[in-house]
Amino acid sequence: MKIFNVIFLGEAWSASQFLLFMVGFIIVMSVVITLISTGVDKSKEIAKNVKTKIEQKKQENVLNENIKMSIREYQDSKNSFQYFSDNRLLNIYDQFQSGLKKSNMEQLALEEELVKRKLINHSPMHEKLYAINKDIFK
Numbered sequence: 001m002k003i004f005n006v007i008f009l010g011e012a013w014s015a016s017q018f019l020l021f022m023v024g025f026i027i028v029m030s031v032v033i034t035l036i037s038t039g040v041d042k043s044k045e046i047a048k049n050v051k052t053k054i055e056q057k058k059q060e061n062v063l064n065e066n067i068k069m070s071i072r073e074y075q076d077s078k079n080s081f082q083y084f085s086d087n088r089l090l091n092i093y094d095q096f097q098s099g100l101k102k103s104n105m106e107q108l109a110l111e112e113e114l115v116k117r118k119l120i121n122h123s124p125m126h127e128k129l130y131a132i133n134k135d136i137f138k
Contacts, residue, residue, distance in 0.1 A: 070105045077109035089114055 081089060093110055095101040104125065111123035 073103065074105040074109050077103075077106040078112065081110055081113040084113075086117060086119055089117070090119060093120070 084092075089110065092101070093114060096107045096110065101107070108123070108125045108129075111120065111125050114120045115123050
């Protein structure tokens with residue numbers, strides 16, 4: 001029987017040594033490839049989570065900005081309405097009732113001023129807010 005030798009990295013290896021080396025090399029490469037693919041999957045998942053968090057933060061910022069604008073509108077309206085005549089306030093209130101005006105925050109401030117002046121006996125917007133808060137914060 002002829003002895004089979006393989007020259008690998010400058011050394012002569014027998015067939016069994018070379019075969020054992022190749023099996024080990026294949027196993028190591030399989031493990032490395034598996035680890036790389038798992039790492040890629042995890043990095044994709046992390047990137048997806050980061051993207052989701054960024055989108056949530058953007059939506060939160062938009063919501064906060066809308067809230068600030070609504071509060072500003074309410075404060076501006078409330079400050080202005082205290083200087084209006086009763087007739088002017090009732091005229092604006094009629095515009096809200098007929099649907100010509102639609103600003104909830106302005107309507108809230110208007111109703112507060114009308115109740116304060118005893119031109120209306122209650123604020124429908126405050127009743128709506130009370131009902132909403134009651135449902136949300138049970």
